Amino acid sequence: xxxxxxxxxxxxxxxxxxxxxxxxxxxxxxxxxxxxxxxxxxxxxxxxxxxxxxxxxxxxxxxxxxxxxxxxxxxxxxxxxxxxxxxxxxxxxxxxxxxxxxxxxxxxxxxxxxxxxxxxxxxxxxxxxxxxxxxxxxxxxxxxxxxxxxxxxxxxxxxxxxxxxxxxxxxxxxxxxxxxxxxxxxxxxxxxxxxxxxxxxxxxxxxxxxxxxxxxxxxxxxxxxxxxxxxxxxxxxxxxxxxxxxxxxxxxxxxxxxxxxxxxxxxxxxxxxxxxxxxxxxxxxxxxxxxxxxxxxxxxxxxxxxxxxxxxxxxxxxxxxxxxxxxxxxxxxxx
Amino acid sequence: xxxxxxxxxxxxxxxxxxxxxxxxxxxxxxxxxxxxxxxxxxxxxxxxxxxxxxxxxxxxxxxxxxxxxxxxxxxxxxxxxxxxxxxxxxxxxxxxxxxxxxxxxxxxxxxxxxxxxxxxxxxxxxxxxxxxxxxxxxxxxxxxxxxxxxxxxxxxxxxxxxxxxxxxxxxxxxxxxxxxxxxxxxxxxxxxxxxxxxxxxxxxxxxxxxxxxxxxxxxxxxxxxxxxxxxxxxxxxxxxxxxxxxxxxxxxxxxxxxxxxxxxxxxxxxxxxxxxxxxxxxxxxxxxxxxxxxxxxxxxxxxxxxxxxxxxxxxxxxxxxxxxxxxxxxxxxxxxxxxxxxxxxxxxxxxxxxxxxxxxxxxxxxxxxxxxxxxxxxxxxxxxxxxxx
Amino acid sequence: xxxxxxxxxxxxxxxxxxxxxxxxxxxxxxxxxxxxxxxxxxxxxxxxxxxxxxxxxxxxxxxxxxxxxxxxxxxxxxxxxxxxxxxxxxxxxxxxxxxxxxxxxxxxxxxxxx
Numbered sequence: 001x002x003x004x005x006x007x008x009x010x011x012x013x014x015x016x017x018x019x020x021x022x023x024x025x026x027x028x029x030x031x032x033x034x035x036x037x038x039x040x041x042x043x044x045x046x047x048x049x050x051x052x053x054x055x056x057x058x059x060x061x062x063x064x065x066x067x068x069x070x071x072x073x074x075x076x077x078x079x080x081x082x083x084x085x086x087x088x089x090x091x092x093x094x095x096x097x098x099x100x101x102x103x104x105x106x107x108x109x110x111x112x113x114x115x116x117x118x119x120x121x122x123x124x125x126x127x128x129x130x131x132x133x134x135x136x137x138x139x140x141x142x143x144x145x146x147x148x149x150x151x152x153x154x155x156x157x158x159x160x161x162x163x164x165x166x167x168x169x170x171x172x173x174x175x176x177x178x179x180x181x182x183x184x185x186x187x188x189x190x191x192x193x194x195x196x197x198x199x200x201x202x203x204x205x206x207x208x209x210x211x212x213x214x215x216x217x218x219x220x221x222x223x224x225x226x227x228x229x230x231x232x233x234x235x236x237x238x239x240x241x242x243x244x245x246x247x248x249x250x251x252x253x254x255x256x257x258x259x260x261x262x263x264x265x266x267x268x269x270x271x272x273x274x275x276x277x278x279x280x281x282x283x284x285x286x287x288x289x290x291x292x293x294x295x296x297x298x299x300x301x302x303x304x305x306x307x308x309x310x311x312x313x314x315x316x317x318x319x320x321x322x323x324x325x326x327x328x329x330x331x332x333x334x335x
Numbered sequence: 336x337x338x339x340x341x342x343x344x345x346x347x348x349x350x351x352x353x354x355x356x357x358x359x360x361x362x363x364x365x366x367x368x369x370x371x372x373x374x375x376x377x378x379x380x381x382x383x384x385x386x387x388x389x390x391x392x393x394x395x396x397x398x399x400x401x402x403x404x405x406x407x408x409x410x411x412x413x414x415x416x417x418x419x420x421x422x423x424x425x426x427x428x429x430x431x432x433x434x435x436x437x438x439x440x441x442x443x444x445x446x447x448x449x450x451x452x453x454x455x456x457x458x459x460x461x462x463x464x465x466x467x468x469x470x471x472x473x474x475x476x477x478x479x480x481x482x483x484x485x486x487x488x489x490x491x492x493x494x495x496x497x498x499x500x501x502x503x504x505x506x507x508x509x510x511x512x513x514x515x516x517x518x519x520x521x522x523x524x525x526x527x528x529x530x531x532x533x534x535x536x537x538x539x540x541x542x543x544x545x546x547x548x549x550x551x552x553x554x555x556x557x558x559x560x561x562x563x564x565x566x567x568x569x570x571x572x573x574x575x576x577x578x579x580x581x582x583x584x585x586x587x588x589x590x591x592x593x594x595x596x597x598x599x600x601x602x603x604x605x606x607x608x609x610x611x612x613x614x615x616x617x618x619x620x621x622x623x624x625x626x627x628x629x630x631x632x633x634x635x636x637x638x639x640x641x642x643x644x645x646x647x648x649x650x651x652x653x654x655x656x657x658x659x660x661x662x663x664x665x666x667x668x669x670x671x672x673x674x675x676x677x678x679x680x681x682x683x684x685x686x687x688x689x690x691x692x693x694x695x696x697x698x699x700x701x702x703x704x705x706x707x708x709x710x711x712x713x714x715x716x717x718x719x720x721x722x723x724x
Numbered sequence: 725x726x727x728x729x730x731x732x733x734x735x736x737x738x739x740x741x742x743x744x745x746x747x748x749x750x751x752x753x754x755x756x757x758x759x760x761x762x763x764x765x766x767x768x769x770x771x772x773x774x775x776x777x778x779x780x781x782x783x784x785x786x787x788x789x790x791x792x793x794x795x796x797x798x799x800x801x802x803x804x805x806x807x808x809x810x811x812x813x814x815x816x817x818x819x820x821x822x823x824x825x826x827x828x829x830x831x832x833x834x835x836x837x838x
Contacts, residue, residue, distance in 0.1 A: 055463040056734045057741045151344055155679070222457050223529055226680070229457065234350070301727045303529035304457025306680045307366070393777040396802045460731060467740045481756035481816065487802050495807065496754070519730075527727055 031114045031281070036106060040254035044071040046289055047257065047296045054300040071254070075247050083243030090147035097144035098245040101137065101252035105259045108133040112262045113191050113272045116280045122188040127179055130187070130263065131172055134218055137256065138164040141227065144249075145237030156236025159307050160227035163217055166314035167224075171214035173322040177207040178267045180329050187263075191271035201268040206325045208268045210318055215260040216298055217310070219253070223302040224310060261291035340364055346682065348377045353686070354451065355693035366678050371671045375664075378693050386657035391417055391491060391626060394654065398644075401659060402695040403484050404447060407433075407440045408637035409659075409695075410489040412644040415570060416633035417491050420626050420648050427614045429493035430572040435609050436479070436488050437571070437635075438602040442513065443472040444638035445595040448690050449520060452592060455683040456533045461523070468516045471509045478502060493619030503610050514603050521596040524589075534589040538673040538685035541586060550669040551662045552640020553598065554689045556582045557590035564636040575612075578605050588688040595690075624652050637662055639690050661695035751818050756801045758819040761792050763834040765813035772805035772814065781805060792834040797827050 026032055045060065045068050052059030060067025085094060111126040138160055145157025178200045179185050182193035194200055201208045217224040228236035241249055265271055265287035272284035305313070341364050348356035356377040362370040382401055386394055398413040399406045411433055418425060425433075450465035473483040479498055480486035488494055498506075524530055540550065545558040555562055563580045565573045581597040583590040626648040634643045640662030647656040666689040673685050742749065751757070768790030773781040780798035784791045806814040824830050 053735050053739070054731045055460050056467055056737060056739055057463060058739045058743075061743070151342065222459075225457065229680070297728075297731070300460045301731050302458070303453070303461075303527070303533055305529065306533065306678060308678070309532055389777065390775075392775055392804065396777040396800065396804070400800075460727065464730075470740075477755065478752045481752075481754050481803065482801065485800075485802075487756075495803075523727060523730075 027110070032110075033106060036109055036255065036258065037251070040251060040258050041071040041075070042068070043257055043261065043289070043292050044254045046292050050293050050296040051300055054297065075251060078247035078250065079244055081243040083245060086148060086150070086240055088149045089240065090149075093143050093147035095245070097140055097147065098241065098248035098252065100140045101144065102248045102255065104133050104137050104140065105252060105255040109255070109259055109262065111187060112259075112266050113188050114262070114281060114284055115272070117188065117191050117195060117272055117274075122186055125185045127175060127185045127187055127190075131175060134171070135164070135168060138218070141237055144241070145227075148240035150240055152234045152239045153237050156227045156239070160220070160237060162307055163224060163226060163310055166311045167214040167217040167318070170210055170314065170318040170322040171218070173326055174207045174210045174214070175267065177204045177325055177329055187266055191266050191273065194270045195273040199268065199270045204268070204325060204329070206321060206328075208264075210322050210325065211264060211268070212294065212298070213318065215264065216295060219256055219260055219295070221295060221299045223305045225304060226307050226310065229304060257292065257295070258288070261288045261295065264291040341369060344679070355691070357691070357693045361674075361679070361682065363679055366680065368674050368677050368679060368682065371674045373667055373671060375667070375693075375696065378696070383657055383659065386654055388653065390624070390652045391654065394657075395490060396487065399485050399487060402661070402692055404444045405440070405637040405639065405642070405692065405695060406485050407436050407488065408635050408642055410487070411437060411571065412633050412635045412642055414489045414491050415635070416631050416644050416646045417626060419631045419633060420629045420646065421491070421622055423492055423620060423622055425493040426617050426620060427572070428616045429618045431609050431613045432494040432498055432618065433489065433571045434573065434576065435498065435606050436486060438605045438609075439472060439475060441602045441638045442599045443469060443476075445599045446472065446517075448595060448687070449592065452684065452687050455687045456530065458530065461520075465520065468513065471512055475506055475509050478505060490619060492622040493617070495619070497618050498613070506610065507607070510603050510606060514600065517596060517599050517603070521593070521600070524592050524596065531589065533684060534587065534592060535585075536587050537681050538588045538677060538688050539586050540669055540673050544672055545669060548668040548672060549665050551665045552637075552690075553591055553594045554640065554666050554669060556580070557594045558586045559584040564634055564641050568634065570635055572609070576605055576608050588684055591688045625650060626652075626654075639663060639692055639695075640665065659695075661692065663689065663692050663696040666691075751820070755816070755818050756803050757817045758796060758801070758822060759794065759799070759803070759806055759814050760817045761794070761834040762813045762815070763792065763836055765811045766790060766792065767811055769810060771808050771810070775804050775808050777802060777804065789836065791836060794832045794834070795830070796822055796832060797830040
């Protein structure tokens with residue numbers, strides 16, 4: 001039996017009220033998926049330009065004014081290249097991994113307030129959801145490297161999993177800080193609390209520093225870019241991806257950058273708030289751009305650590321400091 | 336350490352850590368390197384055979400192109416060898432010009448290497464800064480010799496071009512700038528925590544091993560052994576110019592970085608002294624086209640270590656046999672020793688630590704260890720054996 | 725963190741990159757670019773083809789009727805030909821933008837006009 005097309009059309013026409021269209025648009029276009037993709041490309045450009053200026057060179061220059069279209073050009077070029085799936089690889093995981101790597105940060109960005117202090121989707125506990133996404137992303141990285149069976153990929157993915165053991169716990173501990181201050185596990189409430197009081201960074205500067213370091217490790221930026229260390233293991237877990245899959249991986253990495261800087265901006269710098277007559281989204285973009293530039297700066301002034309040094313450093317220094325921050329909050333200093 | 340879990344990782348011939356192709360087979364247990372087997376010869380171009388087919392004048396340019404960064408060292412060694420066969424001494428001014436160019440080349444090579452070492456440990460910013468400052472040296476070369484690399488300043492019997500009086504102020508200005516920047520980099524390397532963590536106690540080469548395995552150049556001097564051809568066996572004008580041989584006792588990659596940084600500062604001093612006390616006079620003497628029969632060994636201190644050329648002439652305008660032994664080949668056994676017991680993550684920086692120049696290095700020799708025979712194939716034998724394939 | 729001050733200082737300096745080909749550096753005097761023959765001074769002695777290390781020079785004919793063919797794709801710009809010419813007929817010019825797509829077009833011929 002086929003579908004009853006007339007009945008389906010009638011159903012759609014009844015449900016497709018203006019409200020539904022607006023929410024569909026807000027999820028798909030603004031401030032939804034398309035806007036987030038554009039933001040991802042924009043922040044990749046900011047990162048590359050700032051990193052280049054720190055190194056006394058230009059960065060992208062000729063594609064579009066000041067090279068702003070360069071990330072889009074790179075993405076389109078990669079889409080048109082040959083996409084090789086290895087014989088020996090685990091086909092299902094190999095094909096799914098880039099898709100998950102793209103979809104996870106994209107979904108998580110919906111819980112962060114962008115347009116105004118109320119976000120598209122908010123629920124009590126979405127802070128934990130964000131942490132959960134970060135863990136899932138690293139597991140996807142591990143599976144991506146493991147399923148492309150080459151030597152370099154396996155080393156890279158094992159290193160990524162090892163690195164996760166280092167920073168997950170301090171990050172989880174420190175992120176609770178703003179939640180305690182705002183008496184809620186929802187990012188929206190944290191942002192609202194900051195617009196009523198003051199920026200969280202003034203109360204918990206130690207937490208800010210620890211979160212930035214852990215996010216550097218999450219994003220696999222220098223000094224923690226061990227899983228994809230170019231000079232040691234070619235491209236680590238990304239070695240065997242090419243063409244469309246590599247395009248998705250790069251876009252996923254940019255979205256992760258947006259997520260990380262949006263998290264820093266929302267939890268510690270006040271996020272999307274009202275300021276005189278300026279729309280909150282502009283404030284949000286300014287703060288997130290600042291966070292991106294901070295991550296770029298840290299990327300430029302350090303050399304790469306070795307994996308054993310990362311783990312020992314994280315467990316010897318970051319974890320005690322994170323615990324200290326929580327203890328300080330409990331004692332009343334900072335929330 | 337269980338033997339069942341040893342993985343073999345091939346490094347090269349194409350690898351982002353290697354600037355030139357070479358193959359190393361690493362046997363790795365987890366993250367520790369257990370054994371290294373190098374396989375050389377990917378950059379073999381048949382230079383030694385080509386030397387026999389060209390005249391002595393044309394061979395200057397062939398010798399220059401054995402390597403891009405140590406090109407002046409190769410031509411100095413070559414012209415020195417042929418001048419000894421001819422019984423000719425280059426005039427004093429030519430010898431000073433050779434010293435100045437050689438030391439400028441040393442600064443250039445070490446600066447390039449510092450940038451590369453920074454890139455190997457992931458420190459791209461330092462890499463960009465050092466290579467930007469290295470452009471000053473290249474501009475000086477362009478002004479003196481007409482080209483940035485392959486300066487072709489040497490000819491048999493002296494120098495081809497003169498360093499005029501109006502060039503000296505510009506060179507001194509460039510040297511002042513370089514000295515300031517190099518002192519800053521020396522300071523950074525010793526204070527930046529991430530560099531120290533990656534290079535201290537990495538790639539250890541004990542002094543006894545360094546001497547036993549015949550290491551040369553900064554690799555040897557970083558293990559505390561004072562050995563430098565410029566002071567042991569002075570050539571060109573080094574017997575008239577005072578300088579220090581830089582050594583460090585650390586035996587690790589950090590010491591090698593420090594030795595090279597300080598050698599560049601020494602080179603700046605040598606160039607200043609040479610410019611001030613350059614004698615006047617001609618820059619070349621006329622030499623005949625045919626070289627009398629004889630054989631000679633000549634050695635110079637290239638930026639990477641001791642470079643040896645051997646020449647055999649038979650009275651014609653072309654050499655009969657020419658042999659080049661470049662410093663990287665001498666450092667390879669020491670390299671294998673350094674890598675054993677280290678981490679996989681340290682491989683690139685230790686490899687970069689000996690400043691490998693595989694283009695200089697690859698010459699073919701056949702060794703049959705069972706019959707204890709060593710021989711070299713001539714062109715006819717190779718053609719006969721492989722022409723049918 | 726020792727590097728931080730230096731890195732931040734770079735933000736206020738002009739980048740060191742040259743926007744080639746929109747900006748070009750002038751080459752210094754005595755730069756070794758493409759060698760150019762002055763065929764009127766050439767006496768056809770044959771020294772330059774003999775001394776060229778890469779066999780990039782071909783002399784057609786002899787003596788005062790000789791013509792020169794220079795293969796720029798083989799030339800290594802060493803300047804040995806200019807050095808050895810007894811009549812100073814060869815000059816190293818400033819041209820260095822000599823790339824092309826077709827090797828047969830990268831030949832410079834110096835003919836005599838009668």
